[in-house]
Amino acid sequence: MPSPFDWTHDELARLEREGLRRSLVTRTSPQLASRIASSRGTLLNFGSNDYLALAADERLREAARRAIDEVGVGSGASPLVTGFGRYHAVLAERLAQFEHAERALLLVSGYAANVAVVTALVGRGDLILSDARNHASIIDGCRLAGAEIAIYRHGDVEHARELLVSRPGVRRKLIITDSLFSMDGDIAPLESLADLAEEHGAMLVVDEAHATGVFGARGSGVVEALGLESRIAVRVGTLSKSLGSSGGFIVGPASVIDLLMSTARTFIFSTAGTEAAAAAALKALEIVEQEPALRASLLAMSQTFRAELRSRGFQVQCSAPATGSQKIPLPDASQIIPIVxxxxxRTMQVAQQLRERGIWVPGIRPPSVPQGQSLLRISLTSAHTSSDLDQLLSELLALLPAASRENSRS
Structure with a gap:
């Protein structure tokens, strides 16, 4: 008897033909920033977002163990019922201090945080201006909000201005962007976006997921590095990348956080994250503030490797904002380096060839990137060494002939 799911076989075959079918790789070692053991062998790891190599740090492990011994594993309920524990409360207060914000709200993931902040701030009759390369969690939040969505060209503030002024009479206006784009590795023109928001009475929200821990004197992100904390009050972040734990957060004025607590469905209807993860994140924040050399060495390494790639013919664009209006310049040093x-x-073929040579560089395909923009996403961490980078460069040169390098862009 035919199954109503028979069509899935044809759909999987189509995805296979187009290079879009995905599969899981089981990691059999701890999440180490530079090397991992998996079902495909031990690999030099350039696929992790563990930018400061804290995910397997013994200090975070010990903090999590102590929390488990004290309060157990699961949180048992949503935060508004009985799921919000002492470690959660301390972490929320600590994040607000770290981000120089009035309040912070914890969520189970950065995805949940972006969906929460968009859907709570705007709805029908409102306007969202969203960068064309924003993360999928922002895109989904925009769709769920029910507001009109206007997509501006990537990093193009003038296009955002045109879209904004062409839509008078809307109730509320929200501009939302990543600070450091997860696939492109470049930084949004935040100062110019802040100017635009202030000129037109728009709310501005920035997702710092990939910048937290890496940029800024304290390590809180690009907004801090550019001196914009007082002008960009609402920011989203994750605990799962540079901070080596898991979960998401939103910081902002007390009124905004109170509103989110009462209306954001991904907060209200999700079981709270574990207190062990909160304890680990607390230790990570301490390390980020006390050991600035971790991010300084990472940014220096990233800047050097970007320059080396360019010298070998790879078209690696500048990661810093292209506009000259930034009062505080940022280095061309993002730790995310795409090769388009x-x-x-072809992208997945090269990624597979790298794995066969002992190197993990993920191939990224639609819908993670636009059609025609499939890429190898290199992410550097503070645990990588110069010999690691030499090995990666050598294999890239062997697998991508000069013509491919000249045609690549990122």
């Missing part, structure tokens, strides 16, 4: 190959089948 375009075709998803």
């Amino acid at each position: 190959l375009g075709d998803p089948l």
